[in-house]
Amino acid sequence: MSEVFNKSVAATKRELTFIYEMLFCDELSFYAQTLEDLTPYPWSVLFNPAATAPDLYEVIDNSDDNSRVKLLAYNKLLQGHHPVLRREILAVIVEVGLQKGQDTLACYRDGTARYINHTGKIVFWDSVNPHSKELTDRIFDESEKMIAHLGPWEYGRLNPPKPGFARITLMASNGLYFGEAEADTLFSDALAAPALQAATAFLGYITTKITK
Template identity: 30%
Template structure:
């Protein structure tokens, strides 16, 4: 988990560029966290107004809103209400990677380096609220992030913060030292650490 990173980041990742996890199903789950491939979700010829409404519906699941916005951009339509709706934090570790995803609706997904997963659908309340706090912290960093999605998983002791927004995902990547020296990225990482502590706490806590 991330505590290894904060204790001593520096091990190089040996993950494959296209498959950071040993199990194929985990790699599928990992790719879905970014909500950047609408695929056939909306069919061949959806009503643009319906997709637009989904993108701006605050009661809709964040990932669905992101996928709707992605479809709109791909078809020449700007989302009606572009917003930052999620954050994915990836930390490469020996042979694998820790991935924590948080969304503006309070949902959380975690994939551990050992292949274990955790899914939170808005409960417990402290997890949902911390997820929202993490996403809020990423809003200021969005403008300074790289709009280009890397074609490979982070490696060589680097971590990656991907900010998910209706205008398109953006990336901040670097060593722990460089992230912590960045006034915009540091709060995102710190809020991510706080969320992770809630996600991996013992069930009896």
């Protein structure tokens, strides 16, 4: 597939915060600010306050090629206190706190990604190729091994990690799972390291392929 939609752009602090919040797909209002028309499917369902659990599961089942839409639908189910019996990881988000900000990489099951660099640059990776998908699949394969040893986080999403700390968040259909520690400790942790190493390899690849 073509990579013409993969690019790096500079952003203001406000834009960085907005993009960061959108990475987690747990707040529909952010998407309302970016869409010109909320009436096409699946947005007509996601923004419908009367949407039922079957309506949302239909969106999930029809959105295999869009992990963020699936996450939005699952999160709306969770926010409506509907049971979610499936467990599928749809996003892996790695954050590293630095003295001058933070680096954040969000990888989605469909192969797309976002990378926010502490310098104010954002990489949008939307056009997947076979090699990038292979790297993404490795991230999720390792994350599946990791999630088997974790329990879901039952509270709200945390603030970004402090300088010197790192966090890996697994955004699953039934909630979020994460590990956090000092960066050196987390990147050498037997459970988290394989997924983090896979994410590092993916980041190294996409930053050499973007259109600047």
